Amino acid sequence: MVTTRATAEDRPDRADRSAVRTLLRLWPYVRPVRVRLFTAAFVAVVASCTSLVIPLVLKWMVDGPVADRDPAGVWLGALYLLLLGLAEALLFGLRRLLVARPLAGVEAGMRADLYRHLQRLPVAFHDRWASGQLLSRGTTDLMLLRMFLAFPLTFLLVNGVTILVGVIIMLLQDWTLGLVILIPAVPVMVTCVIFEKRYAAVARRAQDQVGDLTTVVEESVLGIRIIKGFGRHRSQALAFRELSRTLRGTELRKARLLATIWGVIVTLPEVAIGAALVLGAVQVADGELSAGTLVAFLSTALALRWPVDSIGFLLAMSQEAATATERYFEVMDAEPEGREVSTVKEDGEDLGLRFHGVRFRYPDAPADSPPVLDRVDLHIRPGESMALVGATGSGKTTLTALVPRLHEVTSGHITLDGADIAAMPREQLRSLVAVAFEEPTLFSASVADNVLMGTADGAGEPELERALAVAQADFAHALPHGTETQVGEQGLSLSGGQRQRLALARAVVGRPRFLVLDDPLSALDVHTEAAVEAALRDVLAETTALIVAHRPSTVLLADRVALLSDGRIAAVGTHHELLRSNAEYAHLMAGTEEADR
Numbered sequence: 001m002v003t004t005r006a007t008a009e010d011r012p013d014r015a016d017r018s019a020v021r022t023l024l025r026l027w028p029y030v031r032p033v034r035v036r037l038f039t040a041a042f043v044a045v046v047a048s049c050t051s052l053v054i055p056l057v058l059k060w061m062v063d064g065p066v067a068d069r070d071p072a073g074v075w076l077g078a079l080y081l082l083l084l085g086l087a088e089a090l091l092f093g094l095r096r097l098l099v100a101r102p103l104a105g106v107e108a109g110m111r112a113d114l115y116r117h118l119q120r121l122p123v124a125f126h127d128r129w130a131s132g133q134l135l136s137r138g139t140t141d142l143m144l145l146r147m148f149l150a151f152p153l154t155f156l157l158v159n160g161v162t163i164l165v166g167v168i169i170m171l172l173q174d175w176t177l178g179l180v181i182l183i184p185a186v187p188v189m190v191t192c193v194i195f196e197k198r199y200a201a202v203a204r205r206a207q208d209q210v211g212d213l214t215t216v217v218e219e220s221v222l223g224i225r226i227i228k229g230f231g232r233h234r235s236q237a238l239a240f241r242e243l244s245r246t247l248r249g250t251e252l253r254k255a256r257l258l259a260t261i262w263g264v265i266v267t268l269p270e271v272a273i274g275a276a277l278v279l280g281a282v283q284v285a286d287g288e289l290s291a292g293t294l295v296a297f298l299s300t301a302l303a304l305r306w307p308v309d310s311i312g313f314l315l316a317m318s319q320e321a322a323t324a325t326e327r328y329f330e331v332m333d334a335e336p337e338g339r340e341v342s343t344v345k346e347d348g349e350d351l352g353l354r355f356h357g358v359r360f361r362y363p364d365a366p367a368d369s370p371p372v373l374d375r376v377d378l379h380i381r382p383g384e385s386m387a388l389v390g391a392t393g394s395g396k397t398t399l400t401a402l403v404p405r406l407h408e409v410t411s412g413h414i415t416l417d418g419a420d421i422a423a424m425p426r427e428q429l430r431s432l433v434a435v436a437f438e439e440p441t442l443f444s445a446s447v448a449d450n451v452l453m454g455t456a457d458g459a460g461e462p463e464l465e466r467a468l469a470v471a472q473a474d475f476a477h478a479l480p481h482g483t484e485t486q487v488g489e490q491g492l493s494l495s496g497g498q499r500q501r502l503a504l505a506r507a508v509v510g511r512p513r514f515l516v517l518d519d520p521l522s523a524l525d526v527h528t529e530a531a532v533e534a535a536l537r538d539v540l541a542e543t544t545a546l547i548v549a550h551r552p553s554t555v556l557l558a559d560r561v562a563l564l565s566d567g568r569i570a571a572v573g574t575h576h577e578l579l580r581s582n583a584e585y586a587h588l589m590a591g592t593e594e595a596d597r
């Protein structure tokens, strides 16, 4: 299955971006826990430097008690070493204790922000983005960030300080040997810089590919019926295998890069230590250096091996974290719904729902294609219900989606009782307008919760009963736990018609002033449809409604009919007027006419 929406390939390679600058964007989230984080880093620096005292104790032991053959002194030295080791372990434990809880909090906070932001992003954004990409950003990427804050961030600092202190100690012990040890520093640094650039690009690709893979998994789970029904599991599995093979290749490239840098970082210092050992041994033999100093020098060098070796993968983890940050903020930087125009055009005369020269083109449509809606003018008077009829693909669903502002009009405006919806606070708009779409969506919650989400808090049993009655959804009472039965993805599966009726109940439960229904009865049998229509009449009598209809029986619910054709309202009138006067309308209604009567 090929996803046409944003995938890994679409995105520009931005290896030239600065990892540090990207990571700095995390500061607002880290700020609240900064004291803990700095304390933890300080504790870790102390712990790490404690380990550098050990070589000095060794030197004292070798040059003192060992040379003097003093067993008591050796035991004392061993006790010191034990205590130092214990102190180091305790301090590192304390560090963990300090950061674990606050960082879990940071991760949770970022995830909550991302979720909140996703809810506020316009439908157009979600049309454009593959859900797997969003999913992987909310999970894998945030986990990478928490790990970065817990580990590489601290340890790049800790290891840096440890290496610095260690090098100073070594230079103080014997500066010629110290310089020998320092020789590989320059090539190691150059390697790190080159490595970082390459690794950044590959890391980005890998994380994007994880997002694409997530999308495929998600689509195959949601579309499992289609896949099985058409016997497509083989091709689906092939697509999955293809993507995971690509991801595997990218991960292997990452591993190869890491292996290279690790090779350089481990080998060069090791060679330098060997050289220092030979040089030092010669000096000791010549009596220019005490054996204790050489022991101290070499054990300091060995103590620095881990801090130096780990730099490779600490940098790698930091790069991945920078990529994760970038991916996180790509979503967070997307503009949420906004555009509250300040010019409220209140017009007392202009009651009802009115479209004024509305033009609409989908943001992702090709630039040269004609707009879906082109100068739509339509006035639905207060209390009136208007049916909207048009050929399939003529833009009916699009038109209905403009009223609750799921999409923003390209030009023109829509007014509710004279007030421009673009200038209206969203909460107000959504309390005025209720909708039911072609595709009835139920959430993993009880029937009652699903229906009552169509109303302000506080609505109760009577409203629920009334709405279920209007939608002829009494079947809900016969479910295993009545209206408390869980439905949606994690609950009981309902039939298409049952879901449609619950969606209709959701639309009418809040007694909205304006009701927008997109073909609300399409999945019902003729008798149920007639029953819903009979009950719906009472509701329609008290609201202003726009109802997309395909069948004459639904059209007859409405006071008037508007015909949508070629992106504009071609005719408005009663069903019978239009049947007589408009050939296209007569054509659309023909055929279904006989069956419905």
Ligand SMILES: Nc1ncnc2c1ncn2[C@@H]1O[C@H](COP(=O)(O)OP(=O)(O)OP(=O)(O)O)[C@@H](O)[C@H]1O
Pocket (backbone or CB within 6 Å): 127, 362, 364, 365, 372, 390, 391, 392, 393, 394, 395, 396, 397, 398, 399, 438
């Ligand atoms: N999210 C979208 N992005 C881009 N184009 C879209 C989008 N949704 C719909 N379209 C296009 O807009 C046009 C109108 O679609 P719409 O769903 O409004 O038709 P409709 O009248 O509701 O059809 P039907 O009677 O089959 O439900 C179609 O050509 C469709 O391809």
Ligand SMILES: [Mg+2]
Pocket (backbone or CB within 6 Å): 396, 397, 398, 438, 518
């Ligand atoms: Mg439609």
